Amino acid sequence: MSGADTDVVVAGAGGAGLAAALAAAQAGKTVALLEARETFRFGSNTSMSTAMVPAGGSRWQTEAGIDDSPERFYDDVMRKTKGSADPVVAKALTTVAPALVAWMADTLGVPLELVTDFHYPGHSRDRCHAVPDRAGRTLHRHLLEAAKRSDEITLIVPMRVTGVHLESGAVTRVEAETPDGNREEISTGSLVLATNGFGANRTLVHRYIPEIESGLYFGGDGSTGDALSIGEAVGAETACLDAYQGHGSVATPHGVLVTWAVVMHGGFLVNSLGRRFGNEPTGYSEYAVPVLHQPGGEAWVIFDRRIDDACRVFKDYQDLLEAGAVRWAEDIEALAGVIGANASELATTVAEAEEASRGRMEDPFGRTDWEAPLEPPFAAVKVTGALFHTQGGLRIDSNATVLRGSSPIRGLYAAGGAAVGISGHGADGYLAGNGLLSALGLGYLAGRAVGHTV
Numbered sequence: 485m486s487g488a489d490t491d492v493v494v495a496g497a498g499g500a501g502l503a504a505a506l507a508a509a510q511a512g513k514t515v516a517l518l519e520a521r522e523t524f525r526f527g528s529n530t531s532m533s534t535a536m537v538p539a540g541g542s543r544w545q546t547e548a549g550i551d552d553s554p555e556r557f558y559d560d561v562m563r564k565t566k567g568s569a570d571p572v573v574a575k576a577l578t579t580v581a582p583a584l585v586a587w588m589a590d591t592l593g594v595p596l597e598l599v600t601d602f603h604y605p606g607h608s609r610d611r612c613h614a615v616p617d618r619a620g621r622t623l624h625r626h627l628l629e630a631a632k633r634s635d636e637i638t639l640i641v642p643m644r645v646t647g648v649h650l651e652s653g654a655v656t657r658v659e660a661e662t663p664d665g666n667r668e669e670i671s672t673g674s675l676v677l678a679t680n681g682f683g684a685n686r687t688l689v690h691r692y693i694p695e696i697e698s699g700l701y702f703g704g705d706g707s708t709g710d711a712l713s714i715g716e717a718v719g720a721e722t723a724c725l726d727a728y729q730g731h732g733s734v735a736t737p738h739g740v741l742v743t744w745a746v747v748m749h750g751g752f753l754v755n756s757l758g759r760r761f762g763n764e765p766t767g768y769s770e771y772a773v774p775v776l777h778q779p780g781g782e783a784w785v786i787f788d789r790r791i792d793d794a795c796r797v798f799k800d801y802q803d804l805l806e807a808g809a810v811r812w813a814e815d816i817e818a819l820a821g822v823i824g825a826n827a828s829e830l831a832t833t834v835a836e837a838e839e840a841s842r843g844r845m846e847d848p849f850g851r852t853d854w855e856a857p858l859e860p861p862f863a864a865v866k867v868t869g870a871l872f873h874t875q876g877g878l879r880i881d882s883n884a885t886v887l888r889g890s891s892p893i894r895g896l897y898a899a900g901g902a903a904v905g906i907s908g909h910g911a912d913g914y915l916a917g918n919g920l921l922s923a924l925g926l927g928y929l930a931g932r933a934v935g936h937t938v
Contacts, residue, residue, distance in 0.1 A: 490516040490936045492674040493658045494643035494918055495711075497499050498704065499530030499920060500900030501678035502627040503927030504594060504934070509636035510673075511935025516670060517637055518660055519592060520644035520679075527900065529680055529704045529873050530801055533620035534743060534800065536599065536612040537588070538917035539581035552609040564606040564915050565908030570723060574906040576882040577925045584921075584928050585613045585908045592630040594623065596917055601794065602748040602855075604804060604916035605767040612917050615653065618743075618921075621800035629732075648675050648896060650718055653888075655895030672825045674895040674934045677886070678927060681874030681901030682709030682936060685726070689871065693727040696911070699776055702741070702870040711902030715878040718896070721823040723904040724876035729919055730772025730911045733766075733785050733867040735809040735837070741800045742809075742865050743786050744768040744916075747793050750855040751787035752843065753867070755779055759824030769907075769914035772869035784823050785865045786834075788858040796903075804865065805931075811864050819862045834858070875905035884930035897933065899926035911920040 488862065492508050494501045497519035505515045521527065538558030539545075558578040561569050599612045615622045631637050645666075647659035658670045682688040683703040689778040690697050695795035712722065733742040747753070747764045753771075754760050755778040764772050774784045792810070795801040804810055813819035816834060820827035824931075841854035878886050878898040885892040900923035907913040 487671065488673055489671045490514045492676060493645065493670055493672050493674065494676045494678055496678035496680065497524050497639065498678060498680060498900065499627060499736045500902070500923035500924065500927040501623060501676065503924045504676040504678055504897070504899055505631055505637050505932040506627070506634065506687065507928050507931025508934040509634045510591065511932065512838070513636065513934055517631065517639045517728065518641065518643045518645055519591040519641045520930040522642050524641070525624065527704045527706065527921065528624060529707065531621040531624040532689065532703065534618050534798065535614045535620045536917040537585055537614065537921070538607065538611045538634060538918050539585045539613060540578060540611050542582045542585050542611070542613065543695030544596070545611060547610070548598055548600060548727045552611055554581065556608060556747055557581065557611060560606060560608050561906050561915060561938055568908030568913060570809055570904050570911055571907045572882050573880060573904060573937065576929060577906055577921050580929060581921060584925050586806070588871045588926065590872055592627065594626045597887055602745050604748070606915045617799040618797060626776050635893065643929045645675070645714065647714055648718060653894055660707060672936065674897070676897040676899060676930045676934070677711040677714060677902040678899045679710040679902055680707040681877055682712060683707045683871055683873050685709045693728050693874070695773055696728060696730055698745045699730065699772055699782065700734055700868055700870040702731065703873045707901060709896055714896065715886055720893065721879040721888065722877065725873035726909050727905060727913065728911055729875060729907070729914045730769045731870045731872050732768050732771025732775045734759065734870040735807070735865050736782060736811045738804070738807040740804045740807055740809060741920065742804060742867055743795055743798045743801055745795050746785055746787050746791055748855070749791040751781045752837055752857060752924035753785055753792055754830065754833055755857055756785050756824055758820060758823060758830030760833055760837070760849060763850060763851045763855040765912065766910060770774045770912035771834045772871070772911060775867065775869035782866055782868050785867055786858065787808050787828055787863050790856065790859070800867060809865050812860045812861050813864065819864060822864050873901050875901070875903060875907040875914065875918065878925070879904055881932040884926045885933065897930035899923060899930050
């Protein structure tokens with residue numbers, strides 16, 4: 485765009501915004517990366533994640549002898565969402581995912597590895613790629629460091645994008661403001677909305693996903709729905725605003741994630757009465773509401789030393805230990821004392837779980853995925869259900885271009901929680917890594933699309 489202040493403005497410096505900025509800069513475009521919050525390094529949804537980026541058909545899988553492909557990943561997405569995921573976005577993300585993780589490793593220097601020590605619900609193959617400590621803040625730090633090395637990217641903090649101007653259906657200017665109220669207009673041909681969703685906006689949560697409004701919000705405080713208001717002001721379409729990622733195990737009152745690897749390794753959840761209440765491996769997202777429906781809106785995750793050892797690779801689990809959230813009990817009676825449950829009731833629950841895990845009886849909740857029976861001593865962590873991030877947003881095409889009706893708005897893109905994701909409707913369509921793939925993958929696609937503009 486002749487005479488523009490910058491080739492592209494990117495709103496938001498989380499994973500989506502950084503991926504978009506880096507991909508555009510790699511194509512030689514100048515990037516103004518605007519971030520509204522000075523604390524974004526620690527409070528973006530990417531930094532709060534477990535850094536899992538799914539890709540079917542990656543070179544890491546090939547090296548590990550895992551037969552996978554983008555097509556199989558796409559089929560898993562559509563199966564998990566019962567066919568309700570946006571097919572265009574799902575196809576675009578599952579197709580680009582192998583190139584995305586290779587780009588992150590080879591071009592950006594992110595130390596990715598394939599997670600094979602346990603299986604995530606809904607994925608038919610081991611396809612989640614993560615940094616070694618499986619901490620989102622480590623992944624975010626690597627992306628931010630890559631952006632700082634680029635001469636084409638100017639990071640401006642704090643400055644919030646508040647609007648966009650179109651001429652003849654194309655982006656020409658972006659409105660932005662600082663916390664003290666100073667306003668600026670930036671001339672540009674492209675804007676990437678990477679401000680995440682609306683999980684921190686209680687009014688919008690109540691409007692679109694009231695089933696989780698009583699849950700703990702465990703996402704970035706900048707996820708207030710800015711992309712929705714900016715997009716809707718220029719006639720952009722929205723989709724799947726009822727979709728979200730929940731989680732059934734955030735330690736309370738500590739506010740630390742209890743990785744669902746605890747469950748996949750053989751742990752289970754009980755309520756304060758000492759009773760299980762569902763089939764835990766179906767997925768951590770859809771387990772948030774069942775936990776909130778238990779007495780006091782709380783439950784307890786039960787596991788043992790074997791699982792404790794297996795989960796120490798997670799930085800979140802190390803934080804859990806440091807917070808003193810993991811409480812140990814030598815036997816069932818002591819475990820009942822920790823939970824405050826009736827010992828006889830809890831003993832029956834644990835015995836049934838053991839019998840089911842050994843294949844001696846059918847689990848009353850239909851669980852068949854047990855890695856091994858639990859052995860004393862037992863560990864317990866009190867947890868609650870949480871909303872992590874919303875998964876609906878602005879409708880986009882396969883290049884992450886925002887749509888108005890069936891037509892793209894030239895120069896306007898959305899990535900991550902700002903855009904419709906691939907989780908369909910509600911909470912039960914979420915597959916591990918959907919959020920990060922939508923953030924990084926759509927950011928990458930948007931940045932590449934900007935790079936191809938003249």
